[in-house]
Amino acid sequence: MEIAPFGLERWFDEYEHDAEIMLAESGIRSLEANRFDTDPGELGYVIPTDGDPEFRAEIAARYGRDAEEVCFTCGTQEANYLVFRSLLEPGDHTVVVTPTYQALSAVPESICDVSRVSLSVPDWGLDVDTVAEAIRPETRLLVLNNPNNPTGRYHSKETVEALYELAEENDAYLLCDEVYRLLCEDPLPPVASMGEHGISTASLTKAYGLAGLRFGWIAGPEEVIEGAVRWKDYTTISPSVFGQHVARQALGEREGAILAENRELAREHHDMVAEWIDEHGLEWHDPVGVNGFVTVPDGFDSGKEFCRAVVEAEGVVLAPGEFFGFEDYFRIGFGLPTAELEEGLTRVGRVIEDHE
Structure with a gap:
């Protein structure tokens, strides 16, 4: 059995340990263990x-x-x-x-x-x-x-x-x-x-x-x-x-409250990212969940080039579109805690503005 290297996981392995903000995380922010027995x-x-x-x-x-x-x-x-x-x-x-x-x-x-x-x-x-x-x-x-x-x-x-x-x-x-x-x-x-x-x-x-x-x-x-x-x-x-x-x-009595809380966070963060995308002249298809596939900004030839510039200059990890077969895109995850998302967007925005 031969299997292709998992490109995205190898990318994370290269960058996520030393980065300050993981803006490529694909799920909702983690709950605290003290909420459970x-x-x-x-x-x-x-x-x-x-x-x-x-x-x-x-x-x-x-x-x-x-x-x-x-x-x-x-x-x-x-x-x-x-x-x-x-x-x-x-x-x-x-x-x-x-x-x-x-x-x-x-x-x-x-x-x-x-x-x-x-x-x-x-x-x-x-x-x-x-x-x-x-x-x-x-x-x-x-x-x-x-x-x-x-x-x-x-x-x-x-x-x-x-x-x-x-x-x-x-x-x-x-x-x-x-x-x-x-x-x-x-x-x-x-x-x-x-x-x-x-x-x-x-x-x-x-x-x-x-x-x-x-x-x-x-x-x-x-x-x-x-x-x-x-x-x-x-x-x-x-x-x-x-x-x-x-x-x-x-999945018992707490499920309704957990999902309601997480959906509200996803809605709020979706709107925050949508506004940021408009501000920087980027495009995406309005997503459900906490992932968006965004067009690479002008001044960069590929998703990898852009994402590498972001992590090296600002310590923010994004996911290059090449790992999904589309080099003109990058994946952004917006399920992380609000303060981290706000800071991450600010940092990525600086990279875009520096290349305009």
Whole structure:
């Protein structure tokens, strides 16, 4: 198995440790641990290793599914990896909607043939007919990230339903990474609730501000979950006891307050960044979530050149668009604490103004 280097993570590894502001962070700001009971008792394995059955049943109910149709994972990254390993073999084919988080294309590309279907610039819309044209007899999986990372595009219910119908008609599955879904004021129904060809992956990282829990899940058909559990025996074995303990609280009575608080922060920061973009003559497609894909300012030849200038001059990390296949863009994350966002925007603005 050969896999492409994870460009964005290598970029972060090069710069984030010495930088002062992480304006490329793709989730909402982290919650304080003191908001939760952090004593899970004995720190052994979670048994059964795919997660507590009662808690899995609670999560499954959100998708109209049973406990056997949910597997708990260490974040969405592992959830997606386990789906790919469960379903794909050499000789299969996958269709991936891009731009997207590199793991959603690189992992299947390490296993089988992949066709990429690009969103259209500048509104990042998806042409379902183009997806249909990319499907082959050996297509096993369609892959979508909704809301999209890096663009913040939230594909409509009609678009997602059309993709699901394509999967069903071609005896394939639609995998949707829905890690940002609950930052939306009016979230769409999850793909796993659409039927036997739908798979949803999610976690408490991006919308809940609980990245350090490393707690996520897969919801989907039992055959997919069974395969994922078999592969999980070779990855993390079980989810974190600590993560599952706090996740129960975050997804219980506290959930409404957490999501309301985080959505309000996302709204306020969205408006702040939108005003900043206008001030500097930049462009983006109005995003859902806490990521925006912004045009590179005049005076810079590429996203990497601009982002490198920003981090070296001002100690602010941004994400070059090259890591998503678009060198004329950069990704900005605006879910961080307000004071850091304000300072980060001020510093990036100075770099832009110095090159005018």
